[in-house]
Amino acid sequence: MVSARSVSVGPSSLSYTDLPWIIQHREDRCTLCGHCTAVCPKEAIYLAYRRQRMPKLDVLKKSRGNEYRTFVGIRQKTNMANACIGCSMCSMVCPNEAIMPVPNTNEHRTLFFHNQKGQPQTRGGRRNVSGPNLLDRIMFNRISMLTDPALDAGRHEFNLTTTLGRTLAPEEFLKRQREGGWIPPTREIFPFVIGSMSFGALSPNMWLGLLQGVAYCNEVLGIPVVMCTGEGGCPPWVLKSPYLKYIVLQIASGYFGWDEIIRAIPEMQCDPAAIEIKYGQGAKPGDGGLLMWFKVSKLIARLRGVPEGVDLPSPPVHQTLYSIEESVMKMIQTMSTAFGHKVPVYPKISASTSAKSVLNNLVRNPYAGGLLIDGIDGGTGAAYNVSMDATGHPIASNVRECYLDLVAQGKQNEIPIFAAGGIGKNGNVTQNGMALIMLGASGVHIGKYIMQSVAGCLGNEKSRCNVCNVGICPKGITSQNPKLYRRLDPDLVAERVSEVFMSISTEAKKIMAPLGRSQSLPVGMSDALGISDKDAADRLGIKYVC
Amino acid sequence: MCRLALKTAIEPFSPYEVLTAMEAMQEGYDGSGLGLLLRGLNFDDFKYDSKNPVLSGIAHSEAAWQRLNSIMEQRGYELQYDHKFETIPSLVEAKDRYRYFLRVYKMPAAFAEKSTEEIEDELMLTRLFLRANGEENGNDLTAFSFWPDVATIKEVGWPLDIGNALTLHDNRITSRVCMAQGRQNTNYGINLYACHPFFIQGIATMTNGENTAFVPIRDWLLGKHYPGYMGYQSDSEVFAHILHYTLKQLKLPLQAYKHIITPLKNAELDKHPQGVFLRGLRDVCRRLIIDGPNAVIGTLPDETCLLVMDHKKMRPATVGGRDGAWAIASEMCGVAAMIPDRDPSLDFQPMREHTIIVPPDRKELTIWSQLDPYPLAQVA
Numbered sequence A: 001m002v003s004a005r006s007v008s009v010g011p012s013s014l015s016y017t018d019l020p021w022i023i024q025h026r027e028d029r030c031t032l033c034g035h036c037t038a039v040c041p042k043e044a045i046y047l048a049y050r051r052q053r054m055p056k057l058d059v060l061k062k063s064r065g066n067e068y069r070t071f072v073g074i075r076q077k078t079n080m081a082n083a084c085i086g087c088s089m090c091s092m093v094c095p096n097e098a099i100m101p102v103p104n105t106n107e108h109r110t111l112f113f114h115n116q117k118g119q120p121q122t123r124g125g126r127r128n129v130s131g132p133n134l135l136d137r138i139m140f141n142r143i144s145m146l147t148d149p150a151l152d153a154g155r156h157e158f159n160l161t162t163t164l165g166r167t168l169a170p171e172e173f174l175k176r177q178r179e180g181g182w183i184p185p186t187r188e189i190f191p192f193v194i195g196s197m198s199f200g201a202l203s204p205n206m207w208l209g210l211l212q213g214v215a216y217c218n219e220v221l222g223i224p225v226v227m228c229t230g231e232g233g234c235p236p237w238v239l240k241s242p243y244l245k246y247i248v249l250q251i252a253s254g255y256f257g258w259d260e261i262i263r264a265i266p267e268m269q270c271d272p273a274a275i276e277i278k279y280g281q282g283a284k285p286g287d288g289g290l291l292m293w294f295k296v297s298k299l300i301a302r303l304r305g306v307p308e309g310v311d312l313p314s315p316p317v318h319q320t321l322y323s324i325e326e327s328v329m330k331m332i333q334t335m336s337t338a339f340g341h342k343v344p345v346y347p348k349i350s351a352s353t354s355a356k357s358v359l360n361n362l363v364r365n366p367y368a369g370g371l372l373i374d375g376i377d378g379g380t381g382a383a384y385n386v387s388m389d390a391t392g393h394p395i396a397s398n399v400r401e402c403y404l405d406l407v408a409q410g411k412q413n414e415i416p417i418f419a420a421g422g423i424g425k426n427g428n429v430t431q432n433g434m435a436l437i438m439l440g441a442s443g444v445h446i447g448k449y450i451m452q453s454v455a456g457c458l459g460n461e462k463s464r465c466n467v468c469n470v471g472i473c474p475k476g477i478t479s480q481n482p483k484l485y486r487r488l489d490p491d492l493v494a495e496r497v498s499e500v501f502m503s504i505s506t507e508a509k510k511i512m513a514p515l516g517r518s519q520s521l522p523v524g525m526s527d528a529l530g531i532s533d534k535d536a537a538d539r540l541g542i543k544y545v546c
Numbered sequence B: 001m002c003r004l005a006l007k008t009a010i011e012p013f014s015p016y017e018v019l020t021a022m023e024a025m026q027e028g029y030d031g032s033g034l035g036l037l038l039r040g041l042n043f044d045d046f047k048y049d050s051k052n053p054v055l056s057g058i059a060h061s062e063a064a065w066q067r068l069n070s071i072m073e074q075r076g077y078e079l080q081y082d083h084k085f086e087t088i089p090s091l092v093e094a095k096d097r098y099r100y101f102l103r104v105y106k107m108p109a110a111f112a113e114k115s116t117e118e119i120e121d122e123l124m125l126t127r128l129f130l131r132a133n134g135e136e137n138g139n140d141l142t143a144f145s146f147w148p149d150v151a152t153i154k155e156v157g158w159p160l161d162i163g164n165a166l167t168l169h170d171n172r173i174t175s176r177v178c179m180a181q182g183r184q185n186t187n188y189g190i191n192l193y194a195c196h197p198f199f200i201q202g203i204a205t206m207t208n209g210e211n212t213a214f215v216p217i218r219d220w221l222l223g224k225h226y227p228g229y230m231g232y233q234s235d236s237e238v239f240a241h242i243l244h245y246t247l248k249q250l251k252l253p254l255q256a257y258k259h260i261i262t263p264l265k266n267a268e269l270d271k272h273p274q275g276v277f278l279r280g281l282r283d284v285c286r287r288l289i290i291d292g293p294n295a296v297i298g299t300l301p302d303e304t305c306l307l308v309m310d311h312k313k314m315r316p317a318t319v320g321g322r323d324g325a326w327a328i329a330s331e332m333c334g335v336a337a338m339i340p341d342r343d344p345s346l347d348f349q350p351m352r353e354h355t356i357i358v359p360p361d362r363k364e365l366t367i368w369s370q371l372d373p374y375p376l377a378q379v380a
């Protein structure tokens, strides 16, 4: 046995089998072109030289010996900082199919070392829980066929829009109509909204592609899609463009970007779709936004009105205000006033057992234009792993409870509830969204699904990729480094946006047609839902089916 | 499928006429129930003053009958006339029918002080009280309507058999308006209250088809916490309540009903002269949008009759007639059976944007289109 001192093994030493992803490299195919090592966002692989022993046996001469040659190939690093994230970029660029990351099915030791230098793990992505979620298991089972021919999704006319913004009680509407009073602004939008992803979190190419795609959906396809900026402002050219009407501007606790926005108001050609005030986020309740210094480029610094290359944490709460009630009331009113009471203003909160009290506050606030509730499965560009995995509340029961609370008060048409958090987590975006709509949401916000479907984001809930927070996004989606984001062609992103929304719109019709619904979105049509889980059925007030 | 028939005529006629017309439409119908609503009442053995309310329903036991009498007495109503149906119980499937009642009451003297609205509320609350009382006592008392000049009969079984069981052909009761619905037992269980026509404060509707948006509409109406918005044993009951809400609560003109249940499309609203108002109305009443397929036939206290379709217009309904007598039915043959002496080439089948009105003078049809200007002045 060798003495321990001569082996370089420490408490944090890892080997290939300890890592979540193991690189398989085939020497026989590799041409040493270097593409993989160049593209790897983690510098996880390197060109390695090894001495190789070639046993030599000469039977006739009855002699044995060795020959040595130098072998050149790709090897994987085993330290935490450079552990492979399974993004597969190396495979994508390899001209010869010589390299591929393979998931390690064994438990992996890295789980215990995400705390080096006293720093807990931070990452992007979603709660690391995979497999079908509750929404995936909901079935639409009230098929209209006893007395009626079911509708034809391809032939009949469907009305797939929803209202964003407060609507008055009919009596109050007529009164104000008679007296010339203020009628709160509303928007008629597609119920699947591109949820808040900030201009700092996303690369300029991603943002441009989304905006182009959204404009195409509205102006060419007639699908009134809107998208939300997230915290951190909006490029001035967009603020002054006619595309602003497709944009929901978000204000959050850091107030980043709002100098630019307020200054641009006099020059705006149209009103924004809405203002979203972020109080919480499903992926990391109780935590503010976090833009790490790597991502604070010159452009982002200018937009946010901060110096370049500094960390930009937003406080967990809106510091200037005393309580959520006061905050919600004052901020909503202030924002509504800033835009001449012509733009709906609504708060976004993380799903929580206390969501109902916020909702009831909004019911009494005449300027509140809705409530967006973001569930625990929501995505984020940067958060502590523990917040993402363990903090928050699933969206379905939270939305259902809030909706039923409004129903009891007869206010469900007045304050629209929007739901977010894990919609399309397993690809079933329309099914998940429509299930939430039938549970009572007026519409849903989708973020991570959009990144995955329109830009090919590689992240998943088995710890794949999810390095959005450190500015090394291999697809150029969440990076401010031009070398990386040039990989993403905004035109192709725009094309994908339109493909995705066309397909959601067709699928929504395919869901509504057999239920006999076409004239209005089936908000709260809970009689159409079933699930083969008795407890979930009871909790949601839908049918148990088996 | 449900079968609907409505006849309205200047000359009172027997409800039995409408029941025989329904026989013409029997194809594809399972005869699981009948609902009849009469307006413009005439009794051959009583001179009826149409201001006095009529209570219609069924007492299923003697005890219920006694309770009914004492409740009405306690609330100060004085019995004026008690119509005694000649019944042939063997023709009715149900065996717990102690008495079908149709009784005219005189309102309490104290009502003289009350406003019309207060009186209307009191009449509705009395009906609801009787209904609740029956429900508390094992459903032994069923109260369908309590309103001036309205009589309602509902029973489970084949329509003509029920007519025979109550000897409706004896002409002892006639009326100027008769709504009849042969109910198809579809998705909801057989229940007397689930028979159309549905009635609330003088407003009655009956429907064929399926109301696919029933649950959200019901939830919204229940949220109004208005005592009359209850029941919902049938998905069609909401059509009567929406009409009531439009006319009585919002106090909007009848034209608004169609704009609420089937609003125009955005592109049509953009071109409509009152598009801005109608878009606002659509948004605030969004939860009342019906999704059909349905044909809704309704009648109002002034004997106006109406017919509207849902937006998809996947249910049939025809209106036809002549000066003085009109019929609306879910099948053309129903119209022919009720008014044979009309010009059938003038029969009309409404499109998705139409509201058909037979006004009380019964001279000619009025056809409103949603694309026409909306009488906004009446709102302001």
Ligand code: SF4
Pocket: A021, A023, A036, A039, A040, A041, A042, A043, A044, A045, A083, A084, A085, A086, A087, A088, A089, A090, A091, A101
């Ligand atoms: S999969 Fe990604 S992280 Fe892993 S080696 Fe390949 S490029 Fe690098």
Ligand code: SF4
Pocket: A124, A125, A451, A456, A457, A458, A459, A460, A464, A465, A466, A467, A468, A469, A472, A473, A474, A475, A476, A477, A478
């Ligand atoms: S591909 Fe980019 S955006 Fe997607 S998980 Fe990886 S780093 Fe994040």
